[in-house]
Amino acid sequence: MYDLAIKDGLCYINGEFKRANIGITENRITYVGSDNIHGEVEIKARGSFVLPGLFNAHTHLAMSLFRGFAEDMPLLEWLKTKIWKVERLLEPKDVYWGSMLGIAEMIKTGTTCFSDLYIHMDEVARACEESGMRAVLCYGMADRGSEERAKEELKIGEKFIERWNGEKIKAVFGPHAPYTCSLEFLSQIRERADELNVGIHIHVSETKEEVENFIKANSKPPVEKLDEIGFLKEDVVIAHGIWLNDKEIDILAKRKVSVAHNPVSNLKLASGIARVVDMVKAGVNVCLGTDGAASNNTYNLFEEIKLTSLLQKIKLMKADALKARDALDMACKNGYRAYGIDGGEIKEGKLADIIILDSKRLNFIPAYNPVYSIVYSTTGCEVTHTIVDGKILMEDKELLTVDEDRIRDKVEKIIEKFATI
Ligand SMILES: [Zn+2]
Structure with a gap:
């Protein structure tokens, strides 16, 4: 049982996209492969591209x-x-x-x-x-x-x-x-x-x-x-x-x-x-x-x-x-x-910094080769999940650790003083 399992996504592994399940234990990727794995928390990634963050x-x-x-x-x-x-x-x-x-x-x-x-x-x-x-x-x-x-x-x-x-x-x-x-x-x-x-x-x-x-x-x-x-x-x-x-x-x-x-x-x-x-x-x-x-x-x-x-x-x-x-x-x-940080790849042993993109967005259709979809068609708005150090920071496009409205209000107040420059 993994802490987090990302199941059935098209994953960017070693320069190409392959269907795989990813198991995460604490802050590391501890499994990448086709076994039917389970996690305390599971993300169903069928219909998604899964990339290193x-x-x-x-x-x-x-x-x-x-x-x-x-x-x-x-x-x-x-x-x-x-x-x-x-x-x-x-x-x-x-x-x-x-x-x-x-x-x-x-x-x-x-x-x-x-x-x-x-x-x-x-x-x-x-x-x-x-x-x-x-x-x-x-x-x-x-x-x-x-x-x-x-x-x-x-x-x-x-x-x-x-x-x-x-x-x-x-x-x-x-x-x-x-x-x-x-x-x-x-x-x-x-x-x-x-x-x-x-x-x-x-x-x-x-x-x-x-x-x-x-x-x-x-x-x-x-x-x-x-x-x-x-x-x-x-x-x-x-x-x-x-x-x-x-x-x-x-x-x-x-x-x-x-x-x-x-x-x-x-x-x-x-x-x-x-x-x-x-x-x-x-x-x-x-x-x-x-x-x-x-x-x-x-x-x-x-x-x-x-x-x-x-x-x-x-x-x-x-x-x-x-x-x-x-x-x-x-x-x-x-x-x-x-920067000498052990991440940036979907590979066993690497830090669990992973992102998931909705591959059903119109700008991704058709996806003959998802590498081209990601490089030439992505706007950034397709990201649905962002995982850092094994923790989900964004789930289904919802930010879990920061309060967007509060940030907006605070920034609007702060910039008032720049009007004098
Ligand atoms: Zn600079």
């Missing part, structure tokens, strides 16, 4: 509060004239409700884990604990060349790791980017990450301008310089990685660094199209993220899956540039792998 590998979750706040602007102007100003008004409780809003949206669209870099991170962690969401969290640090600030930032980052690093919530270091953090600061962070045995999540090479300025100041592009100071290891996830040369891609592959690709945000801020196919060919682990809701404007990872595939086709002018299955794996398996 999606991993949103780069977010600033509470930026859900700024969804639609500043639009149609280039990145640096957008940050300087709007986002950084409004972020100064954020209080801890605002980050809590903004995070809850993001978590609710993610559960509804099939995300079971996310990696967040932001401020007031205790509130994000609290929202994860209360909602049952899995997450990798870090306090976003920047020294902007000041030694004193570097010390303070590192202390905040370390304290956060001490308080929250555990099983379901992993806490890591989050230096913002090589253009907001000095190389000395980044070296210190690397050293502390080694001592504490935690990873690093950082933005690298998002805009052309930022990379050109970095080369002017350091006579090498960011990834080459980061490698020179010993910063790049398997526990590093870089967000974006758009403006990379061949040598930098080889370095990322050699150091086993993962790249979180954020196609919607990159298009919206006109940052560029990352060299995903080149990175995959070189052996880089590419995963997918949404970035913050202010530059997306959703946390629906299904949009990123489809767009990842489409963008590479047009970038290379080759309709077979990237296989649908590879784009799908980037959203689940590769995300878990990037």
